[in-house]
Amino acid sequence: MRQLLVSREISELSRVTHLLDEPEQLAAAVGDVLPSAAGRAPYAQLGEALAPAVERAVQRSIQKSPRTLTDILYPVFLPAIRKSIGEKIDQTFQSLNETLRHIFTWHGLKWRLEAWRTGASFSAVVLKHSLVYRVEHAFLIHRNSGLLITHVTADNATSEDPQLISSMLSAIQDFVKDSFNEKEQSGLDTIRFGELRLWSEVGPFATLVSVIRGNPPEELHEIVRDVLLRIHEESSQALEQFDGDGSQLASVEAQLQTCVELKQEESNDGFPWLVAAVALLLLSLAGGWYFLSWQSAQRWQAYVSRWQAYVSRVEAQPGIIVAEQQVRDGQFYIAGLRDPLAVDPQSLLSGTGVDPAGVHSQWQFYQSLEPEFVLKRLTASLYPPETVRLSIVDDRIVAEGEAPDTWIDRARAAARQLSAGGPEFDISKVRDVSPEARAAEHWQYYVSRLEAQPGIIVAQQTARGGHFYISGLRDPLAADPQALLSGTDVDPARVHAQWQFYQSLDPKFVVKRLTAALSPPKTVQLSIIQGRIVAVGEAPAGWINRARAAAEQLSADGVVLDVSQLRELNLAELNHLRQAIQTTDIFFSSGKVVPGPEQTPVLDRLADQIKEFAQSARNSGVTARFMLTGHSDTTGRETANASISAARAETVRALLNKRGVAPELLLVRGAGTFEPAVPENSLTGSSTNRRVSITVNLD
Incomplete structure (x- = not known):
């Protein structure tokens, strides 16, 4: 009987019991009905029920990862902070501009007195009187749909259809966002046309546009923003659900009315007699001070002119050099x-x-080189005899007359000292009282000078009949005996020389001949060590053989040429590096003259190899040159391909130069499509031919 009456209920009860015992099935069942239950629940009851759990979850999430909250709030706070800072900067510059514009005007003086009287800052008073404005219209526009929510107009203000204006403003905002890819939360905030300014403040659901006539202060942004904030606080839900029906937003018009009541009218005071009197007094005082200053400056200028005249007089005096002059205190x-x-x-x-x-x-005392002062000192130091007269002729000091040898020698020594920058001391007109003895002395000095010269052997010398005879041996690389006559006071016309050429075995002359005959490379150095000629360095095998042959020839004459320290130059390393450079190519994309970033490691390695090769070549006595040849594929016209190939070579040269390769080592040429690396029967072939190749030449 029980089965017949309650069998169905027993079955359902068993199913529910089984469902409650299985957590996974219970979770699935609750998940099926939870969204619809949450949607039908009253908002207040649902919020009170979920608030504790949501708060604990958010708190644990922030404690676990604070950066997550930062990333969520960053897009919201950053534009607001940036906009606030920008408005503060604009406000500061506006205050500064207005203050500077009126600081030296009649109004500026009157406003400074007002600031002093009221205790306000001068900039605040300036902004109060100079920023005259009036808010004529206030439009509240729905943000998503662009529909006009409400519109308030000030007294005596005219406008066109508010709906039309609202649509145009929305269209302008959309145009700016679409044209300049602006983010959704940003927008056009200021439009200026003549005396009218349109300020736009954007809220979560609505945008408040104020039409302002005149020059409003930057603080007005905050007032308009506060009005928009209050509107959203009072009517947030109605704004979000607005569909064109403004019946639920009737209270918004009262808030907008406070916007159109904002204005700053121009004060129309009478003529500022007090300001004019103060200004006149200040001008009188300034005029008197300026007149007294001008008189004092004139007197001082006249006094300074007299000082400058004295300085000019001193500068004109011989023997005086003015290094510095100034007027101070x-x-x-x-x-x-x-x-x-x-x-x-x-x-x-x-x-x-x-x-x-x-x-x-x-x-500071010094010895002047003025001729008159030099003449005085020469007279005091040389004590010229009565037969000698010293005078100044064309800025030259000339000695005339007769004197003994000793005085003439002293005069010549003084003349040599003066030749370093002083006036010329000419003693050519002073006659020596014993010319024969003097000439013989000069000749002996010349002979001793010749004997001291390397590569010259004096075999015989004599003086006969007022003439001088000399003969001997002279190496062609030695000093010219005729040139050594200079400075000896021996008349070259009275000297008769006969020299036989020979090759001196002096190591200095032998080194000169070896250098001219063998032309050693830069890597070889010839030097003289304890009378022996030593060759040190690296050279090709052929040059070393020539040096050994020369050493054998010199050994017969008793001259030692040591070539034991010469090493044969090894070019194997250069050839290996040369092969590595010539197998390197720089590749380009189609139509491009600049290699892609994937070629940067190749360029770095190539620059290091070129610098290393050039240095090694210089050390080996040879010069390296690198030919950069640009190539292109067959795509396009031949003239264009030739230009692209040359441009690619120039680009690689610039990139290598930037990496420290000397520009004189690099040559460029464009080959166009005439020197392909591979046949162009595939995309791979085309990409391989778009390259710059390198050829190494040794001079």
């Missing part, structure tokens, strides 16, 4: 060089009108 300072024989600068102050007590001078 009403005092005059002058410094320089003064010859002890020159006039006293202090005595030149007489008659200039300059007070000597205000002049501070500092003179």
Whole structure:
């Protein structure tokens, strides 16, 4: 009987019990009905029920990973912070511009007095009077649909159809976003046309556009933003669900009314008599001060002119060099060089009108090279005999007359000292009282000078009948005996020389001949060590054989040429590096003259190899040159391919030069399509031919 009456209920109860015992099935069942239950539940009850669990979950999530919350809030806070900072900067510059514009005007003086009287800052008073504006219209536009929610107009303000204006503003916003790829949360915030400005403040569900006539302060942004914030706080749900029906947003119009009541009218005070009186007083005081300053400056300028006249007078004096002169703190300072024989600068102050007590001078003694001072010193040092007269002729000091040898020698020594920068001392007109003895002395000095020269052997020398005879042996590389006559006072016309050429075995001359005959490479150095000629370095085998042959020839004459320290130059390393360079190619994309980033390691390695090869070649006595040849595939016209290939070679040269390769080592040429690496029967072949190849040449 029980089975007949309650069998169905017993079955359902068993199923529910089984469902509650299985967590996975219970979770699946609850998940099926939870969305619909949450959707039908009252918002207040659902929020109260879920709030504790959601708060604990959010708290644990933030404690576990704070960066997650930062990443969520970053896109929201950053634009707001950036916009706030920008408005503060604009506000600061606006205050600064207005202050600077009125700081030296009648209004500026009046406003400064007002600032002093009221205790406000001068910039605040300037902005109060100079920023005259009026908010004429306020449009509240739905953000998603672009529909006009409500519109408020100030008194005596005219406009066209509000719906039309709202649509145009929305269209402009969309145009700017689409044209410049702006983000969704950003937008056009300011439009200016003549005296009218449109300020746009964007909220979550609506945009508030204010039409302002005049020059509004930047602080007005905050006021408009506060109005928009209050509207969203009071009518957030109605704004979000707005579909064109504004009946639920009737209270918004009262908020917008506060916007159109914002204005700053221009003050129309009478003529500022107080300001004019103060300004006149200040101008009078400034005029008096300027007149007194001008008079004082004129007197001081006249005094300085007298000082400059004195300086010019001192500079014109021989034996005085003015190095520095200046006027400082009403005092005059002058410094320089003064010859002890020159006039006293202090005595030149007489008659200039300059007070000597205000002049501070500092003179360093020196010996002037002025001819008149040099003449005085020569007279005091040489004590010329009565038969000699010293005079100045065309800035030259000329000695005329007769004197003994000793005085002439002293005069010649003085003349040599003066030749370093002083006036010429000409003693050619002084006649020697014993010319024969003097000439013999000069000849012996010349002979001893010849005997000291390497590569010259004096065999015989004599003096006969006022003439001088000399003969001997001379190496062609030795000094010219005729040139050695200079400075000896021996008349070359009275010298008769006969020299036989020979090859001196002096190591210095032998080294010169070896250098001319063998032309050693840069890697070989010839030097003289303890009378022996030593060759050190690396050279090709052929040059070493020639050096050994020369050493055998010199050994017969008693000259030692040591070639034991010469090493044969090994070019195997150069050839290996040369092969590595020539097998390197720089590849390009189709139509490109700049290699891609994947070629950067290749260029770095190639630059290092080229620099290493060039240095090794220089060490080996040869010069390396690198030919960069640009290539292209067959795509396009031949003239264009030739230009591209040459441009590719130029680009690689610039990139190698940037990596430290000397530009004189690199040559470029464009081969176009005429030197393909592989036949162009595939895409691979085309890409292989778009390259720059390198050829190494040794000079």
